[in-house]
Amino acid sequence: MTNENSGDVRLSGISKTYGSFTAVHPLDLTVPQGSFFALLGASGCGKTTTLRMIAGLEEPTSGVVSLGDQDVTNLPPYKRPVNTVFQSYALFPHLDIFENVAFGLRRRGIKSVKKQVEDMLDLVQLGEQARKKPHQLSGGQQQRVAVARALINHPKVLLLDEPLGALDLKLRRQMQLELKRIQTEVGITFIHVTHDQEEAMTMADTVAVMNAGRVEQLGAPADLYENPNTTFVANFLGTSNLIEAEVDSRSGDDIVLKAGGGKLVLPVARCSAPATTGGKVLVGVRPEKISLTHADDAGEIPAGRNRITGKIADSSFIGVSTQYVIDSAVCPEFEVYAQNIDRDSRLVPGADVVLHWSPAHTFGLDAAQDIDAGVETAEEEAA
Amino acid sequence: MAFVNWLKRHLVVIAGLVTLGYLLLPNIVVTVFSFNKPKGRFNYEWQQFSTDAWRDPCGVADMCGSLSLSLQIAVWATVGATVLGTMIAFALVRYRFRARGAVNSLIFLPMAMPEVVMAASLLTLFLNMGAQLGFWTILIAHIMFCLSFVVTAVKARVMSMDPRLEQAAQDLYAGPAQTFLRVTLPIAAPGIAAGALLAFALSFDDFIITNFNAGSTVTFPMFVWGSAQRGTPVQINVIGTAMFLVAVLFVLAGMVIGNRRNRQKA
Numbered sequence: 001m002t003n004e005n006s007g008d009v010r011l012s013g014i015s016k017t018y019g020s021f022t023a024v025h026p027l028d029l030t031v032p033q034g035s036f037f038a039l040l041g042a043s044g045c046g047k048t049t050t051l052r053m054i055a056g057l058e059e060p061t062s063g064v065v066s067l068g069d070q071d072v073t074n075l076p077p078y079k080r081p082v083n084t085v086f087q088s089y090a091l092f093p094h095l096d097i098f099e100n101v102a103f104g105l106r107r108r109g110i111k112s113v114k115k116q117v118e119d120m121l122d123l124v125q126l127g128e129q130a131r132k133k134p135h136q137l138s139g140g141q142q143q144r145v146a147v148a149r150a151l152i153n154h155p156k157v158l159l160l161d162e163p164l165g166a167l168d169l170k171l172r173r174q175m176q177l178e179l180k181r182i183q184t185e186v187g188i189t190f191i192h193v194t195h196d197q198e199e200a201m202t203m204a205d206t207v208a209v210m211n212a213g214r215v216e217q218l219g220a221p222a223d224l225y226e227n228p229n230t231t232f233v234a235n236f237l238g239t240s241n242l243i244e245a246e247v248d249s250r251s252g253d254d255i256v257l258k259a260g261g262g263k264l265v266l267p268v269a270r271c272s273a274p275a276t277t278g279g280k281v282l283v284g285v286r287p288e289k290i291s292l293t294h295a296d297d298a299g300e301i302p303a304g305r306n307r308i309t310g311k312i313a314d315s316s317f318i319g320v321s322t323q324y325v326i327d328s329a330v331c332p333e334f335e336v337y338a339q340n341i342d343r344d345s346r347l348v349p350g351a352d353v354v355l356h357w358s359p360a361h362t363f364g365l366d367a368a369q370d371i372d373a374g375v376e377t378a379e380e381e382a383a
Numbered sequence: 384m385a386f387v388n389w390l391k392r393h394l395v396v397i398a399g400l401v402t403l404g405y406l407l408l409p410n411i412v413v414t415v416f417s418f419n420k421p422k423g424r425f426n427y428e429w430q431q432f433s434t435d436a437w438r439d440p441c442g443v444a445d446m447c448g449s450l451s452l453s454l455q456i457a458v459w460a461t462v463g464a465t466v467l468g469t470m471i472a473f474a475l476v477r478y479r480f481r482a483r484g485a486v487n488s489l490i491f492l493p494m495a496m497p498e499v500v501m502a503a504s505l506l507t508l509f510l511n512m513g514a515q516l517g518f519w520t521i522l523i524a525h526i527m528f529c530l531s532f533v534v535t536a537v538k539a540r541v542m543s544m545d546p547r548l549e550q551a552a553q554d555l556y557a558g559p560a561q562t563f564l565r566v567t568l569p570i571a572a573p574g575i576a577a578g579a580l581l582a583f584a585l586s587f588d589d590f591i592i593t594n595f596n597a598g599s600t601v602t603f604p605m606f607v608w609g610s611a612q613r614g615t616p617v618q619i620n621v622i623g624t625a626m627f628l629v630a631v632l633f634v635l636a637g638m639v640i641g642n643r644r645n646r647q648k649a
Contacts, residue, residue, distance in 0.1 A: 056554075057553070076558075086547050086550070086554075090545060107557045
């Protein structure tokens, strides 16, 4: 690698249409060299198509794909310095593990592959399995072979297409850490396509949330989670409580809002929508940011916190936390996750409660959007 | 009661053995009678044990010539039908073209049509074209009816192939030719081999179509038919038994190789 940017992936205005269906709208994206980048979205959002255009397996309808300084838009896949870990791995069934891993080296005319292949199999802890056929390995082992087969070629970019989708939950967690470790070790740019928001947030430095062929928002996982710009991101990435509110006034760095008779405070900096007095915004807060106090103790709540009153509609105990669904005037199904530190025995369905949270944890979104965008897709994917 | 229980426990095995016997009986008769020394011209009654026919398998005039002709036709028909059929199968599965649906159904016609009808129509065609009946007309006819079996066998295999395997090969620096040779062909191989074996067997023992289109050429099945009118030489049983043994040997060899491979894997 001659310069520092040789592993940058730059997509300039690439799009893909199939007949009248647009899979990917013109898209600009730069993935810096050495980063772990995730494309996150529900199925059919265009993330895999984007990945395949980088691999060369799909031809963009418009736009340019560059690797470092090289324009690779018109190169066939076998001439691109990019390798892919396919969904369900696509290991060659007629070749043993050793030959699967050696495949890329042999095609490039490298004769002495033994040492490299053995080192690579050791890296993924499969040295013992070299002479087995793919179908004799477990799902997790096959997944590691697929990674080894791609990595041995020292690609500038490794593309991962839902690589953990076929594994069970426990193995998936383990492989997430394993992949992260390998990425840190080899320092190659990883572009990871997934529909699992937890997976994207665990592994990636930068996440691009895609919806209907567009990137909705791009940023570090914590940033996306804390400061969603759209209702889709707010609902798809974790759970958000969204309340429709009217802008009442401005006071310094805060916006004061009216919602269901009460007042809520929102920092100007955390509002991505224009907030003119009398206009509408959507106020959002994450369920774990909210505290729950029984109505009898409402006086003990410190001043300056946003509060909403309601009635517990449902509660479910899940070990580390208890998840409550609160019925309130401003939002029919307000979700609250309370850590199980000191459980108040009065907090049972039917109890009157006050929900309160720090204004700093409030975010504001443009009210012109669909308030439920991303809710259904997130649920479908989880199912 | 004990007997009924015994029967219950072994019913599957008994049924299996009876079926196997039913299938093997004709072969056994053919084999036994290949050691017969018949009186007169017909080999239909057991007379006495003799290895005469086995020591002189080509002792009947023209028989070994027709056998060799049949083998040649079978080999070339297999090669022709396998190459064409494999290409057709790939085209039908992988590409979308205008006459795809029509070709897909046309390919099945030779399988569905009564052989006599096909044989007669072919003869009409050849005569109208002024073709000289013989080796080439037989070969063309055989390739034609073997094609549909090869296409069916290969198509099933190609359809079950994951297209991502070829994409993976391309992603790993294999150009189109390399991808085909290193990935596509080896994975499709069992289907192609099955198609080729079927084609060989069908071509070798075809009688009806061959008989119509052979002119004065005589293949082995035609020879057997012809001699059955005048008297059956024991050598026919010898060739039949030999073919049966060769087939059994092939199957056994295949099983041994497969077992050894499995043991290596484990």
